[in-house]
Amino acid sequence: MWTPPQLRRKCWSFLAVGLLALTGCSDSSKPGDEPGTGTDGPGVVPGTGSECLGAKFLTSLGKDRLLVGAQMEDATAKSAPFDVRYLYIAAGLFDSKDACNSCASGCTSNGASCSNSGEGCGWWGCWQYDQEPPGAYVRDFIKAAKDQGQIPFITYYEEFQASGYSEGKQQLAALNDASFLQRYLADWRFLLKQVGQEKALLQIEPDMWAYLQFFPADGKPQSTAVAVKAANPTDCGTQENNAAGLGKCMIAMARKYAPNAKVGLHASAWATKTDVSANTDPSFDVTAEANKVADFLLQVGAADTDFVTVEASDRDAGWYQETQDKATWWDPENKKLPHFRQAFSWAKAISARLNKPHLWWQLPLGNMSLANNDKHWRDNRVDYYLTHPAEVAAAGGVGFLFGAGNYEQTTPETDGGNLVKRVKAYKDAGGQAACVP
Structure with missing residues (x-):
């Protein structure tokens, strides 16, 4: 049976023009050292603004401490008290106008049969035994997470994968193809129906909203034509035929078909053509840049969401250092930009503008004890986030989810047990409340 790709792969080479140079800085920690303690300076000031923004959100999930989770295998999910387990939905679509009723017969994706006897189905809805109703891939994931007392988190990353276009500006052209968008929104509806009445966290299309802001000259969602009404008159017939209408349509569909799920959009630090996460200028107005991203997200419906996702890398x-000759480290001492406090300041401003808590997602899993080669790369995010949770809470964060951005990266299964060790220590210490005294 065909094994689906579960890791999102991104190529941002075109972003080099117009972005701030990734001059970075080396991590001052040596292999095996604890991360830096941090210093006072630009960044989060506990007790001001958005630090309690996430308390209501966590309570609605039956939690009172910042969430910790990952994209991980079953054995890892059972090895530590994780709060969240996440999954990618990133694949092709069915060829019919609506989701298939059977995987065994009459269902194809890009011309290939979705039966188990076929060459392999590109549609995620049939990644399963073909005698079961389509969608078992997601239903089984939700059940597995629930059985471990974990909240299922699903990232819907389908538009680029299914569009047939190159990533970035080209993929956006598919949004104004009513035939494609009809199948795309039918797939989104089908996913939501698999979630049904379950409690889950849903992230809608990371990166896509950033591309929709990045490429139009005026940076407005109304500047990108999207065939919303023709593609889904039943659910979205009153929405605008542009990116704003698409965002509002997808959020409204989530409320209709998965009413107990929490839904969020993704805020990208590079959406404005200035990559804040790589900024080295101490005079740069991080809050103003964050507000530009937040204002765009508000136009596509973020006011009606429950949370917003942000990421570090x-x-x-x-991996960047050894294979791309790029320095993308954040200084754990918070003395030299780019550093963690700058990233937290940006995320805090996003939350404040949206009036939504943020959730750190797809954080790299490397650590400084690894050999710095394939699937064993060095990084300092796991160690910093899980030993400085009060800084995350003070900025309006409600948790941190770790996961590899592609198949070459460090995973919870190749990190030498570091994530599991850190999660256990975080939980043993009592976790971190959303409100910082």
């Missing part, structure tokens, strides 16, 4: 810093 899609790759381990050691």
Whole structure:
């Protein structure tokens, strides 16, 4: 049976023009050292602004401490008290106008049969035994997470994967193809129906909202034509035919078909053509840049969401250093930009503008004891986040989810047990409340 790709792969080479240079800085920790303690300076000031923004959100999930989770295998999920387990939905679509009723017969994706006897189905809905109703891939994931007392988190990353276009500006052209968008929104509806009445966290299309802001000259969602009404008149017939209408449509569909799920959009630090996560200028106005991203997300419906996701990097810093000759480290002493406090300041401003808590997602899994080679890259995010949770809480964060951005990166299964060790220590210490005294 065909094994689906579960890791999002991103290529941002085109972003080099117009972005701040990734001059970075080396991690001052030596292999095996604890991360830096941090210093006073630009960044989060406990007790001001958004630090309690996430308390209500966590309570609604039956939690009172910042969430910790990962994309991980079953054995890892059972080895530590994780709060969240996440999954990617990133694949092709069915060829019919609506989701298939059977995987065994009459269902194809890109012309290939979705039966188990076929060459392999590109649609995630049939990644299963073909005698079961389609969608078992997601239903089984939700059950596995629940059986471990974990909240299922699903990242819907389908538009680029299914569009047939190159990533970035080209993929956006598919949004104004009513035939494609009809199948795409039918797939989103099908996913939501698999979630049904379950409690889950849903992230809608990371990166896509950033591309929709990045490429139009005016940076407005109304500037990208999207065939919303023709593609889904039933659920979205009153929405605008542009990116704003698409975002509001997908959020409204989540409320209709998965009413107990929490839904969030993704805020990208590079959406404005200035990558704040790599900024080295101490005079740069991080809050103003964050507000530009937040204002765009508000136009596509973020006011009606429950949370917003943010990320540090899609790759381990050691991978960038060794394979791309780029310094993407954040200084754990918070003395030299770019550093953690700058990233937390940006995330805090996003939360404040949206009036939504943020959740750190797809954080790299490397650590400084690794050999800095394939699937064993060095990074310092796991160690910093899980030993400085009060800084995350003070900025309005409600948790941290760790995961590899592609198959070459460090995973919870290749990190030498560091994530599991850190999660156990975080939990043994009592976790971190959303409200910082």
